Amino acid sequence: MNETTMPTKDEMSSTLEFFDRNLRDGFDWSIQQEYPLAMNEANLNNFRIIKQGDQIVSGAVMKMHIIKCVMGLFKAAAIGSVVTSPEHRNQGFSQKVLNDCIEASEQQVCDFAILWSDLYDFYRKLGFELAGTEVSMVINSEMNSQDSSIRIMKSNKVSAEALLKVYNYHTTGTIRTVRDINAYLQIPNSNVYTAWDKNNQLLAYAVEGKGADLTNYIHEWGGMVTHLTTLFSHIRKEKQAPITIIAPSNAQNLIRTMKQFDVTVNYGFLGMIKILNYDNFFAKACRYARNLGVEGFVLHKEEKQFLIGYKDKIYQTEHETDITRIIFGPQSEDALKGFDPETRKVLDQLFPVPFWFWGWDSV
Ligand SMILES: CC(C)(COP(=O)(O)OP(=O)(O)OC[C@H]1O[C@@H](n2cnc3c(N)ncnc32)[C@H](O)[C@@H]1OP(=O)(O)O)[C@@H](O)C(=O)NCCC(=O)NCCS
Missing domain, CATH: 3.40.630.30 (Gcn5-related N-acetyltransferase (GNAT))
Incomplete structure (x- = not known):
């Protein structure tokens, strides 16, 4: 009961109707027109819903994008239209849907997931952190x-x-x-x-x-x-x-x-960002460092610990959000104050990754 599923083709119109009713009530267009690439039958495998009986009670949509930046190509999952119908809220449905979106994004080898929301605490519980600069x-x-x-x-x-x-x-x-x-x-x-x-x-x-x-x-x-x-x-x-x-x-x-x-x-x-597939992502960051002539940069995950540093000075944190902020910025004095000057210089040279993902692509 109440498992997260992918809608079938036949459920496409009731799924869109669910999103319209809960997110675009009173508008004279469908949400499908606003997000034509995400809310599209061709993207059906990236919809997630929870049903109670015949009724859809919660849902979200992902759209995968390839992003180019100086560090190379990234695959990112944009997650949007996260919603539970008012009478079914606070029963853990959205968290369930989001966890399933995260798992699906990982399986599709996305480097990170991103969403645009002002419900910071809600998404922080799932490992997302405010990051990047706009x-x-x-x-x-x-x-x-x-x-x-x-x-x-x-x-x-x-x-x-x-x-x-x-x-x-x-x-x-x-x-x-x-x-x-x-x-x-x-x-x-x-x-x-x-x-x-x-x-x-x-x-x-x-x-x-x-x-x-x-x-x-x-x-x-x-x-x-x-x-x-x-x-x-x-x-x-x-x-x-x-x-x-x-x-x-x-x-x-x-x-x-x-x-x-x-x-x-x-x-x-x-936006709020969560890094996925750490090994993949960190390998790209280390390769970028080597391309810039920085030998000895370390960024690695070992069990629950994240290791980051330069040459023999390696720092540890168990908070993924610390790493997200260093990589995507903005780099506050606070985020970097614990590092020695040499490592700080290297981190300043490599990060934040100058990247951009917004506008027409946001969901
Ligand atoms: C935000 C929303 C998606 C949560 O759905 P839900 O199914 O009730 O969420 P869950 O039951 O999985 O999680 C509820 C948790 O989120 C918290 N939460 C709910 N609404 C919140 C809000 N507006 N701000 C911060 N936290 C919120 C609850 O306190 C609860 O936390 P707890 O588990 O620690 O007690 C739902 O309220 C909704 O559809 N809102 C309108 C649409 C919307 O704003 N969507 C987000 C767009 S990015």
């Missing part, structure tokens, strides 16, 4: 960064190929196909702004809003900084209200440029 830049007043040679368009009827080409200039992000982008372009309540040159080449793009979330937030963007500022300036003017750009901390050039305008910059966490 920079939000609030454009308080008009920017007046114009370029008359650039044509700006507001329409989601744009070439996915052109968007993908610009997106792929990012040094970190998920691996996407033209099909993925075409699906993302259909998300309701989302404005796609694009900047074109005189030869109709796409220079930059920015996406504001995403279904029930992110109104007045630009959560997706690509292109060179000069073209992006022209685009942001246009959007700010059109909106006649502050807008917020969300960016990874490695977008240094953009952040520096935006600071020249009337912009408030805030640093926050990217």
Whole structure:
């Protein structure tokens, strides 16, 4: 009774109806339209539900992504739409569903799982920790960064190929196909702004809003900084209200440029992260260290202990969340204060891993 299962094909519509009823009540679109890659029959093996009799009472959805960054390729499980119907809460259903999601992600050889939530304590019990960095830049007043040679368009009827080409200039992000982008372009309540040159080449793009979330937030963007500022300036003017750009901390050039305008910059966490398949993950980190010419870096799990250090100075912790924070950041003084100066220097050189996973891919 009350076991976590994967819905069958026949249960797909009642499963979507369960998520809609509990997470999108009163909206005139289905949650499936907001998360077209996750809430999709092709992704059925990554749905988890608990049924009581014929009724679905709890569920969650995973979407696996490949992420590129300087450290190499990672496989990550994004977990979302975690929900239990109100009359069945506090009976351990969501924890059960989440544990099953974690196990499935491990089996699918994911390096880590990530979710976006403000229920920190709920997810900490399952080993997730706030980690990674998200920079939000609030454009308080008009920017007046114009370029008359650039044509700006507001329409989601744009070439996915052109968007993908610009997106792929990012040094970190998920691996996407033209099909993925075409699906993302259909998300309701989302404005796609694009900047074109005189030869109709796409220079930059920015996406504001995403279904029930992110109104007045630009959560997706690509292109060179000069073209992006022209685009942001246009959007700010059109909106006649502050807008917020969300960016990874490695977008240094953009952040520096935006600071020249009337912009408030805030640093926050990217999400709640749990490392999975430690051996795999740590082997990638050690290989990255060697590629950077750092010989003698140690990151290893031995039974319940995590070992991290440099040459003969090895430190131990049994808290996986300590390691998550060191690897993904943000690295606070507190997290590093116990290390000797030489090891600290190595950790500073290697971590946090500059990576980004958000926007259209969040679930
Ligand atoms: C959060 C939610 C998914 C929990 O589902 P659930 O089946 O009741 O969860 P479980 O019974 O497995 O776990 C309950 C535990 O979570 C804790 N919890 C429940 N709601 C919480 C909240 N809002 N904040 C922090 N902890 C919470 C309970 O105190 C309990 O802890 P305990 O086991 O130490 O007593 C459910 O309340 C829900 O569907 N909320 C609305 C949708 C939502 O917010 N989803 C999260 C989106 S990321």
